[in-house]
Amino acid sequence: MVETRPHPWIPGSTEESLKKMLDVIGVKSITELFNDIPREVLLGEDEWNRLEIGVGRPLSEIEVKEIVDEKLAKNRVFNPPPFMGGGVYPHYVPPIVKYIISRGEFLTAYTPYQAEISQGLMQALFEYQSMMAELLEMDIVNASMYDWSSSIAEAVLMAFRVRKGRRKILLPANMNPLHKRVVETYVKPHGLKLETIPYDRELGTVDVEALKSMIDNDTAAVYIQYPNFFGIVEDKAKAVGEIAHEKRALLITGVYPVSLGILKPPGELDADIAVGDGQSLGLGMNYGGPHLGIFAIKYDMNLVRQMPGRIIGLTTTIDGEDKAFAMVWQAREQHIRREKATSNICTNEALMAVAAAVYMALLGRTGFRRLAELIYYRAHYAASRISEIGLRRVFKAEFFNEFPISFNEVGVNYSVIHEKLLEHGLHGGLYIGGHYPELGETALYAFTELHSVKAIDRLIEVLGKVIREVGR
Amino acid sequence: MVETRPHPWIPGSTEESLKKMLDVIGVKSITELFNDIPREVLLGEDEWNRLEIGVGRPLSEIEVKEIVDEKLAKNRVFNPPPFMGGGVYPHYVPPIVKYIISRGEFLTAYTPYQAEISQGLMQALFEYQSMMAELLEMDIVNASMYDWSSSIAEAVLMAFRVRKGRRKILLPANMNPLHKRVVETYVKPHGLKLETIPYDRELGTVDVEALKSMIDNDTAAVYIQYPNFFGIVEDKAKAVGEIAHEKRALLITGVYPVSLGILKPPGELDADIAVGDGQSLGLGMNYGGPHLGIFAIKYDMNLVRQMPGRIIGLTTTIDGEDKAFAMVWQAREQHIRREKATSNICTNEALMAVAAAVYMALLGRTGFRRLAELIYYRAHYAASRISEIGLRRVFKAEFFNEFPISFNEVGVNYSVIHEKLLEHGLHGGLYIGGHYPELGETALYAFTELHSVKAIDRLIEVLGKVIREVGR
Amino acid sequence: NWEPLIFELGSKGRIGFLVPEPEDVAKKRVGSIDIPPEMKRTRDPELPELSEVEVIRHFTNLSQAAYGVDNGPVPLGSCTMKYNPRIAWEIAGDPRIVNLHPLQDERTVQGLLEILYELQKWLANITGMDTCILHPAAGAHGELAGVLTIRRYHEVKNQLDKKTDIIIPDSAHGTNPASAAMAGFRVIEVPSAEDGNIDMDALKSVVGESTAGLMITNPSTLGLFEEHILEIAELLHKHDAILYYDGANLNGIMGYARPGDMGFDIAHLNIHKTFGAPHGGGGPGAGPICIKDRVVDSEKNIVLSDLAPGYRVVYDESTGLYRVRGPGEYSAGLLKAFFGNITPLIWGYVYILSMGPQGLRRVTEHAVLITNYFMKLMENVKGYNIPYGRGRFRKHEVVLSAQPMADEVGVTAEDVAKGLLDAGFYAPTIYFPLIVKEALMTEFTETETPENVEKYAERLKEISKIAYSNPSEPKTWPRNTSVGRVDVLKANHPKHVTPTWRVHVRRMRGKFSEI
C-alpha cells in the first residue's frame, strides 16, 4: 500500500504542495530527482517496504504509544531506587529542570552558530561554565563532553599534548573501572602507556608510596578520583598532586560534583584539569545516558590551547553597547583545524549543561553543602546499621556516600542475596568482585537524598532477614 | 520550632531582606503589621502551628513527592481505559497540547486585563473561539464556562433574559441526569419551571409528540442533547428545533464536540445557543475537572447582550497599523454592571480553551471526521459483538460512540458483573439503572480511539466469561 | 514578530495529527457509516490545516507574546498572582490523576479521595470552619455556592419571603453582587468609611428583618483589615443573617486570623490565589467553600453545611474506604456535573503540604511585609496618593490613586499602567475598587522579590516625572510590547466588533453591514 495521506511531519506531503514543487522544478515525479543513483544500488519501493523496519507500516501516535507502553511495562522502577552508584546515582530531579530543558527554544536549537539569535542559549551555557567553575574552583569549563569517562580520556590526551614527548599516565586502581576501560580505548592508538597505581587494601585510598616509585619524567599526568570508586574521601589527594607537580606531571582529578558541598574542590587541590559527571545535577539516570562530561582547567594559556570542546565567552556587541556572548577559541575546533583539532568532539551534551545550570542555580551557594551533608548522614547511618546484621564495610578510610560491603562472611555468593532483595522489591548495590577479585563477594552500596532513613531501615530489615535465611 | 531558613517560594525571607524592609517601614517586627486585628481573633503562633495542616511542618519537594506517591499508588489506572462515558470520555491527549499549556507564559498568566502585553494569550483564545465556532457552525463563542452542565444552566438563565416574562424550560429525559441536576440548582432561586420531555422507550430518542403537547408561549427554551445520554444520534433534533422556534422558544443544543466530525453541527440545526464540553479535545479526564464549558450563539444582538462570559475580539492598534485583540462587550461583566451582570462568571477555564485550540488546530479540517469515524467503527464493532455473548443494546435508534447494554436477562445485578470485570483488570460501563429505574440492570458502555479492537475483543471475551460464570 | 492568525497558516490537505485507520475487522463487520441524513454533517468544518510543526510554532510564538508570573511581577490587586511551584505541576500531571474517570469505582481512586479528604480537613483548619466542600470551579462559583446555601438556610427556616437582601460593601469584588443576584437576592450596598472600615452607621441603618446575609472580604480590596468585624458579626447574627467571607484576600491574614473565629458562617477560598495554583490566563480555578456547622434545624438535625451544594469526600470507618457523597436531601444541589476542578485542587494540596502551618503563616507575613514596604516607597510621590486608612498598615495589597496626576496633567491610571508594561512589568489592577478614582490596586505577594518591588516603585516615580514634564508622552505608551496601544473602542464598535474568524470573513465580504 502506497501511503498517500499527508503526514503531519511532512508539510509538503499534500497533493497541492507536491504538484507545485514538482512543476517549479520541472520534473514529473519525485523519483526523477534520484536519477544519479546508480541503478545497481537503487532500491525498489517494494523491496524497501518489505524490510523489517518498525512494524512495516506508518503508525499513528496512539498506536505507537500502545506498543511502547506494553514494552515499558516490562521495566521495573524501584521505590526506593536501587542502592546503587558506581558513577551514576539516583538523585532527585527538580521539575523546573525538566521544564526548562523541555522548552522548544532550547530543546530544538542547534549549536549557537549564529550568535545574535542565540544569546539566551549561549548565556545559559556560559552560566553553566561559570557556576561549574565556582563549584570546582577552576577557571575555565567547557560546555560539555559526553560523560565522565570520555572527559578523563580527553584529559589524558590533552596532557600528552601539553607535556609533549612524555608517554605515560598514572591511573589509580581505585578509580571507576569502566572509566579506565574508556581511557584505554582512547589512548591505545597513540602508543602511550597507562600504568595503575595500587590502593591501600586496608584503607581503600591511593597507595602514595607506590605512586612515588612509579612516577618519573616520562609521566604526563596523574589521575585521581574522589570520592574514589570505593566511595572513599581520598585524603591523599593533595599529596598526590604535590608528587605529580614535582615531576611536572599534570594533576587530573575526577569528582562527583554533589560531594563538593563538603569536599575540597579540585581547584584547591591545585588540579590542572578537573573532570567528572553532571549526571547527579538534575539529569536523571536514563540507563546511563545522556549524562554530562565535566571538563575544567586552570587559566593557563598552555592548557587553554590544548583544551577540547566548545567554550562560550562573554563579550559585547560591536558597538560596545550591550553585553553579548560568542563562542571563543574556535580555532581549536575541527571545523577549522580539521585533523589538527584538539579533539573531534562536536555534538556534545549542551542541553544537559543547561539542565545542570538550572540545578546549580536552584541549589545555590548553600544548597550543595546541605545536600552533601544529608547524603553523608544517610550513608553513614546505613554504614552504622549494617553492623547490626553482621555485615561490615570493606575499607576503613572515611567515605562520602557509598561503600563496599563484604558478604564474604555470609557464606553465599552475593548473587543469592541480590536475588532475594529483588524478591522483596529492593535493588541492592553493585557487585564489584568481578573488577576486584581480591575483594571477593563484595557489593558497593550507595545512598542519596532519595534513600530516606525509612528506606534504609527497610533495606537493613530485608538484608538481615535474607542473611538469616540464606547465610551460613 | 520556628522556621527561619529562607524559603524558596519567599524571596524576601532572608535575614537581610527582612531587615531592610522592616527598617524602611519603620517597625521592629512583622507582627506589628497585624496590630489592627482585634486581639480576640488574633491567633497565637503556637496555637496555629498545632492545627492539623499538612503534616504540621514545612516539607521539601522530595518529602512531598514521597508522601503523594504513596497515595497515588492507591489509584488504579486502567489499560485499556474504562469503557465509560456519560459526559466524560477517555480520549488521547497529544503531548503538544500538554506542552503548550505547560509553557509558563500561558500557565502563569492572569486574565488579559492589559491587552498590549497579552496579545499572544488573547490571540490563542480568539482562535479557540473561532475554531470552535467553525466546528459548531455558530458565530460567537465565549472563552469558556466551567463545564457542560453549567453551560446549560447559564444558557437556560440567558433564555429567560432573552425571552423575558416566559417562565418555563423544557429539558429532555434523555439528557445527562447530572447536567439536569445542575440546571435545577441554578434555576431554582428564580422560581422558574423546568419540565421534562419523555423519551421513546424503544428508540431512545426524544418523544416529539410529547414535546408538542408540552410547549407553549410560556416556554423560553427547549434543550436537546446529541448524541443524547444514551449515545443516540437524535434524529429528531431538527424537528425539535422547528417546534421550539414556532413558539418563539430558543433552541439550546448540547453536543459532544468529537461527534461533530460526522454529525450535523448545531448551527445547521438552527440552534440559538450551543453548549457542550471541551473535555474530549485534549484535556484528559482529571476525575471530572477542569473541563471546558462550551458556549456559543448566533450573531444576534439580542442574544449577545445577554450572553455570559468573556469574549476576545479582533481589532487593531489605535494607529490602525497592527492587528490586535481586546476583550469585548465587557459591560456585560460583573466588574462594571455588578448585580446586573449577565452572569457572575469571572475565573473560567481559559487554559483549557487554549488546550482545545491546540487540539483543534492539530486535527484540522479533516481530523474530526476521521476521528469520529474511527470511534463510530469501534463502538459499532463492539455493539455487534455483544450479541455473540447474549447481550443486547437497549435502544434501537442509531448511535455514535456509546450505548446502554441491558443485563436484565443475565439474572444478576450489574454490580456483580462490574466486580468480576474489575478482577480481570477491566473497568466496565456506567450503571444507569439508578437514574432510569425503568431500564433495570443497564450499563452505558462508551468507546473511543483509545479502545482498540484488540481491547474490545478482550472486553467481550471477559464479559462473556463472566456472564457464563455468574449468569443464570 | 507578527504572528498570523491560525486561519492564515497551513495549506490545503495538511494535517497535524494522524488519526489511526479503523481496524479492517471493524470496518468489515460494521460496513458503511449509517448516520440518519437529517443528522449527517455534509461538509467538514472550516478549520485550518496545519502540519504538526506549524501548530507548535504558532502557539510557541503566541506564548512569547503573553506574560505571566514566570516572566516577571504581576501585581494585580486581589488576584494574588504568586509563583506557581512546579512540584505541584508535576504531581497534578501524574497519569494516576489525569487518567481517572469521575464515575470510576470509588475503590479504584482511593489515593485521590484521600488527598481530597485531607485537603477538606486542612482548609477547614485554615479557615476555622467545620466543613469544606471542594466542588466550586472558581471563586465566583464558590460565592454562588455560598449564597445558594444562604438561600437554603432561610428557605429551610421558612423565612425566605422576608429575607430578600444581601448587603455588600462598596469596596467589594464585582462578583459578590453578581453572585447574590444569581441566587435571587436584592443587593444593598454600604459605603466604606474614611478609615477603610465599613461605615458602621450606614450598616446599622440597613441591617434588619429583610437581611439574608452580608458578604465581605477581609482584608478588604483596600488591603485593610475590617476592624469592626466582631461587631458586624454580632449585628448580623442578631438578625439571623448569614455572614459570608469572600476568601480572595485570605493571603493577607492566613495564620493570623481565621474567618471562623471572626464569626463568619460561610467562606469561599481561591485555591488559585492563596494556595499557589496557576491562573492559566483566566482559569481553571477552584473555589472551595468552608462552612460552620451552625444548627439550622435541631429537630431534623440539619446543620448549615448540609445545605451546601456539591460533593464531598467522607471517610467510611466501617470499610476503611473514602467515599464521595453527593448532595443530600437538604442540599442546594449541584453546581457542576462532577466533583470539582481536580488539577488546581492538587496544586493547593501540594502547596499546603509543602508549607505546613509554619510556612503558611510565613507566607502571610511576607505578603504583608512586602505590601507595606511598597507603600512606604510610594509615600509622598508626586502624582499619586494613597486614599483611605491613613496611617494604617496594609495587608495583602495597597491601592494607590493616580488622581493627582490625572487632575493636574491628564495622565491617567491607564497611562500609568501602559508605562509599566514598557518597563517589562505587568500593571496593577486599575480602576478598581470603584470607590478609588484612578485606582492602582497593587498586590505583589510574598513571592515577589524586594528588588523588583523597588524597581517597580522607581518606575512609578519615573512615570510621574515624565507625566509632569511631558504629559503627552504617556499617551504614546506602550511602545515595547508586541503591539502598541490597542483600540478597544473599535473592538466594541458595532460596525467592527469581531468575536470570531467566521465573523471576520463575513465582514470582509460585506455581510455584516447590518449590525
Added chain:
Amino acid sequence: NWEPLIFELGSKGRIGFLVPEPEDVAKKRVGSIDIPPEMKRTRDPELPELSEVEVIRHFTNLSQAAYGVDNGPVPLGSCTMKYNPRIAWEIAGDPRIVNLHPLQDERTVQGLLEILYELQKWLANITGMDTCILHPAAGAHGELAGVLTIRRYHEVKNQLDKKTDIIIPDSAHGTNPASAAMAGFRVIEVPSAEDGNIDMDALKSVVGESTAGLMITNPSTLGLFEEHILEIAELLHKHDAILYYDGANLNGIMGYARPGDMGFDIAHLNIHKTFGAPHGGGGPGAGPICIKDRVVDSEKNIVLSDLAPGYRVVYDESTGLYRVRGPGEYSAGLLKAFFGNITPLIWGYVYILSMGPQGLRRVTEHAVLITNYFMKLMENVKGYNIPYGRGRFRKHEVVLSAQPMADEVGVTAEDVAKGLLDAGFYAPTIYFPLIVKEALMTEFTETETPENVEKYAERLKEISKIAYSNPSEPKTWPRNTSVGRVDVLKANHPKHVTPTWRVHVRRMRGKFSEI
C-alpha cells in the same frame, strides 16, 4: 529585554530549593561530619543565591532569546534540523526509562532492552548493514568508533604498520579528519571534481598500500550523490582498505539507497539528524555505528563488528531474555562508561516506529524535493551562484555561494546570514564546505513548509537587492535580534577573553592583565 547574568541576580541567603533536613535519628547516630581536614571544603562555592521564581524567570527569559526549529526554519546544512515530534519527547521522559540505573539487573530492564534490540535491527536494515551498535554519543563519537574499528581491523590482520592513511575528500565534515587523527591515522585529502563527485584520478593516485580506509559522506556536503561510489568501493577493497560512511546526510537517500549496498563496510548514523531527535542546542546526540559482518579472520571466526567498541543488546534464546554484551576480546573497547545516550535513541526508535519503511522513504523524497524546489527558486538570482554539479539535482541540501556579491559589493555570506536573522529566520551553515567560497549550505529538510522556503528565497533576493543598492546597510545587520552584531574578535582577544564569571570578576579587579 536585558537579562542580567545569573550572578547579578538574587540576594544573600536566598535559596531555590529546599534540601530535606537529615533525619534526627541519623544525625544522632552519626554525630558530626567527619571529613579529614585536608579534604574538607572550607567555604561554600560562590554560586548565585536565587529563589525558585527567580530561577524560572531567568531561564524562561533566556529561552526567549534562543531559537530552534520550534521557532522557525533552521536550514543549517548537514545538520538536518527537522521537526522533533513531541510524542517521542513524552515517551523518552517516561519514568520507566528515566529512572533506570545502567547497572541495574538486566531482568529488570527487559522492556528497554527490547526497544534497543529492535532499534539495532531496524538501523541495520535501513543501512543495509549486519550489525548496529548504539554506543556512541554523537556523530563524531561514532566516527571515532568507526576509525578505531578500522584500526583494529588492520591490527588484527597484522598490517597496521603499513596501513597508516585515511583518505578524506575536501568536501568532508570537519569531524572526519579529526576523528581519523584521534585514531592515530594520517589524513590524506582528495579534491572534488567540478561535477561534485570525488576527483577519481586524484583518488586513484593516493589509494595504495598505505591506505587504511576512506571516509566519505554520500550525498556529499554539496548535496550531491557520489556517482562513482561503486568504483570507489571496488578500488578501496582491492587495497584491503575499509570504506567508511558518514551518515550525517542519510536523510538524502534513505529508502532509495543503502550504504551497505554501495559497498560501505562501516557507517555511523546521527539519530539527532535523520531520526528526529532534537539537537538541544548542541547535544545530546546519538551516533550508532552499523557494520558489515565482513570476515576478518576466518580461522578465529572474527567478523568486522567484533572489532567495534561498545555494548550491544543480544537476545538469549535459551532464557528468552535480552542481555547487554560488553566489548569482547577483539573489540576496540569502550568509548563511554555506559550503554549509550538512551534519550535520543528512544526518540529515534519512536520516529522509526511511527514512520515505518513507507514513511522513511517519504521523508527522503520530500527532503530532496524541497531542496530542489529551493535551488530552483534561487537559480539566477543576482549575487549568488550555485557551484559544483551544474545541472544535477541535489539531495538533502544545496550549497549557494554569495561570492559574486562579496566580490562585487563586499557583502559576505556572514552579512547575508545576519540579514536572514532579521527576517526571523535562522541562517544556513556558512563558510562550509571549505571548497565553496562564501558558502551558504542550506538544508530545509522535509519538515519545513514550502511557504517558508519561498519566503526564505524571497528574503535572499531582497538581501541581494539591498546589497547592490546600499552595500553598507548589510554591515549594520542584525537589528531585530536580542543584541546587535556580536564582537567575536573581542571575545577572543587575550585581553578580553572571558570564559567564566570567575574570570570576569578577576578581570574587573585587574587580576588578568598579564594574559
